[in-house]
Amino acid sequence: MNFDDVVVSRRSIRRFRSDKISRDILDKIIYHATMAPSGKHEQPWYFVVIQDDVDYKNKVADLIVGAGEEQLVKNPNFPQGYVRGTALAIKTAPVLIAVFETRDSQLNMQKQSMGAAIQNICLSATAAGLGSLWMGYVDLCNKEIESHLGVPSTHKIVAAVAIGYSDMTPAVPPRKPLDATVEFR
Numbered sequence: 375m376n377f378d379d380v381v382v383s384r385r386s387i388r389r390f391r392s393d394k395i396s397r398d399i400l401d402k403i404i405y406h407a408t409m410a411p412s413g414k415h416e417q418p419w420y421f422v423v424i425q426d427d428v429d430y431k432n433k434v435a436d437l438i439v440g441a442g443e444e445q446l447v448k449n450p451n452f453p454q455g456y457v458r459g460t461a462l463a464i465k466t467a468p469v470l471i472a473v474f475e476t477r478d479s480q481l482n483m484q485k486q487s488m489g490a491a492i493q494n495i496c497l498s499a500t501a502a503g504l505g506s507l508w509m510g511y512v513d514l515c516n517k518e519i520e521s522h523l524g525v526p527s528t529h530k531i532v533a534a535v536a537i538g539y540s541d542m543t544p545a546v547p548p549r550k551p552l553d554a555t556v557e558f559r
């Protein structure tokens with residue numbers, strides 16, 4: 375796959391086949407994540423890759439759905455359908471990568487570094503013929519997920535990425551027209 379194919383064909387996948395992913399591919403995905411640029415070269419990331427313990431992985435989905443149900447009680451317009459789609463991705467994906475930032479920096483730069491690493495994960499998965507889903511809904515219950523995964527208190531979860539061989543072919547969500555998105559001066 376050339377660079378254009380990788381970037382353009384990456385899609386958010388919410389249903390996966392159960393086929394396992396080889397350790398070589400997972401090592402490469404994490405290597406690509408760590409090759410992302412980071413502000414002040416802080417490399418503020420830490421990854422927990424879960425493949426073999428299905429109950430351990432699925433508990434993350436249950437925590438997110440439970441937290442979504444609580445939001446729905448407070449706000450009938452809360453998009454719980456979107457949360458359930460997120461949970462389906464976690465449950466069907468053979469692999470879940472929990473992504474943590476390791477320093478409590480006040481710099482917005484750190485968020486940018488994390489985004490760069492997460493995008494590299496998604497692009498690396500695409501290049502390996504895999505689907506992925508970047509999930510920000512870990513936000514709904516970050517403390518509970520951190521406690522479930524047993525990471526040190528210095529590690530804050532920022533996202534999770536579900537990875538696996540895709541069991542769906544989603545349409546490309548339309549993008550804003552380029553002329554509304556950029557100006558060249």
Ligand SMILES: Cc1cc2nc3c(=O)[nH]c(=O)nc-3n(C[C@H](O)[C@H](O)[C@H](O)COP(=O)(O)O)c2cc1C
Pocket residue numbers: 384385386387388456459460507508509510511512546547
């Ligand atoms: C920061 C971020 C957080 C996201 N969180 C979720 C999520 O929690 N659940 C989900 O189903 N999709 C999530 N997505 C995926 C977006 O919905 C998706 O990227 C968007 O609809 C465009 O579709 P595409 O990725 O196929 O181009 C997230 C994407 C980003 C970049």
